[in-house]
Structure formats: structure tokens, C-alpha cells
Amino acid sequence: MINFHPTDEQIRSFAQGNMPAAEALIISAHCDMCSECNAKLLTESERQASEALGEFSSDTVLDSMMAEIIQQPVPQIDSVALPLQSTIELDGRTFAVPRALRRYVRKTGNWSSLVGKLWHAPVDLGNIGMAHFIYMEKGGRVPEHTHKGTEHTLVINGEFSDGISEYDSGDFISLNDGHTHAPFSDASEGCLVFSIVDKPLHFTSGLARLLNPFSHLFFK
Numbered sequence: 001m002i003n004f005h006p007t008d009e010q011i012r013s014f015a016q017g018n019m020p021a022a023e024a025l026i027i028s029a030h031c032d033m034c035s036e037c038n039a040k041l042l043t044e045s046e047r048q049a050s051e052a053l054g055e056f057s058s059d060t061v062l063d064s065m066m067a068e069i070i071q072q073p074v075p076q077i078d079s080v081a082l083p084l085q086s087t088i089e090l091d092g093r094t095f096a097v098p099r100a101l102r103r104y105v106r107k108t109g110n111w112s113s114l115v116g117k118l119w120h121a122p123v124d125l126g127n128i129g130m131a132h133f134i135y136m137e138k139g140g141r142v143p144e145h146t147h148k149g150t151e152h153t154l155v156i157n158g159e160f161s162d163g164i165s166e167y168d169s170g171d172f173i174s175l176n177d178g179h180t181h182a183p184f185s186d187a188s189e190g191c192l193v194f195s196i197v198d199k200p201l202h203f204t205s206g207l208a209r210l211l212n213p214f215s216h217l218f219f220k
Contacts, residue, residue: 002034002170010174011037015044021128022196025100026152026172029194032098033154033170090119090135095157095192108133116140123194131196136160140191141184149199151175158191160184 006014006027013019014027031038085105087094097105107124114120117140123131133156136142144163153173160167162181167173175181185191 001168002036004165004167004171004173005034005037006030006172006174008040011040011044015041015048022125022131022198023152023174025125025128026154026194026196028100029098029154030170030172032100034172088121088133090121090192097156098154101194104131111135115143117190118142125196129196129198131194133192133194135190135192136183136185137190138185138188142182143203144180144182145203146177146180148177149197151195151197153193153195156192156194158185158189159187160191160193161186 010019010023010027014024017024019027027037031041084102085097086102087096088105088108089095090111104123104125107126109122109124111119111121117137119135119137121133123133125131134142136158151174153175155167155169155171155173157169159169160183162183164179164181
């Protein structure tokens, strides 16, 4: 069951096209998995479209707009474009990927092992920046850390906890430098997340603090 969603303000900003591209991407992927937020987004988009049309209420202006649209050249579709991949794989396990993320599956690097039972694969988002698919096996744990910037995470499959709350497939999590947490998964199937951070993590506990000079190599 999905319990964590973008705020109404984030949905409004997304519909307006006024939010950073990375945040917009992960909210779009959340809406692919969450019928409640998808309905909110549709309602908000319709409301904004209605307001915009109200500004162009005269027939003359509408006729002019339609004429300009009709005269626009029809975009050509690349017939040799590769189909989008809807799944990713790790060690024989296959995971479905939300529609908004499928364009990036082919831009995902190789899986590599981090500490303990953690795996990660970097994702090249082009002009947006970098993201990561992170998989926690049962018993896998990310050392306690806070953030120098922001972290947006979407749970793709499975469950995990972090000392703040418990999360399930589809949950959207947004954290900043005011949060300290230690994600771990006790789920038998583990947990796969998609995460975007705009600055390196800052580890806060035990020996993990020795990783701070190198955290930018893994989470950036």
C-alpha cells in the first residue's frame, strides 16, 4: 500500500512545469505507480488548462491559435528507434520499471556491490544529472547518514525502513539536510529503489564516517 506521496504543492508545481527536472522525473514515476496522485495530477492539469483557456476566450484569439497549431510541421518519428525496456535485471531477478523511467534503462550502468548486502547501478539522466538504482538484499543496510542537499527516492519494489518510517512499493520519499536516517530492508524479497541526490551523502555513525571523503564516488 502506498502511504507516502508528493505534497499538493509539488503536484501543482509539476503540472505547471515549474519544478527541477530531477524532482519532476521521480514524481512522474510515482504517478505511474499511484492512481491517487495520477488522478490529482489530471485534475490539476485540467484546472490549469481551463484557467489558461479563460484568458483566450474570444473566438478571434482561439481561431488564431488553432491556425498556428495546424501550420506547425508534423514531427517525424525515428522508425529505427529502439523500443523502451520495461524491466531491469539483477542476479536473475527481474523488476518492472515505471513508465517514466523506461527511457533510462538502457542508460543504466553495471550493477556493483557496495557495503554489506547493497548493490547499486548508476543511471545517466543526461542534462538532469545522475541517479541510482539501489537494491538492498534482506538484511542490507545503508549506513546512517544525512544529506548535504536533497534526496528524492521512489520505492520500485519491496519494502524498507530507515528509523523514520516504513516504506512500501510506490512510496515517494523526499529528504534534506534536516533528516538523518539509516535505510535497511528485512523483506524476504529485499527492496529496489530509484534515488536522485544532488550532493553527496554525509555519513554520521561509526566507521562509516571514514567513507565521507569518498561518498561522491557512489552517491552524487
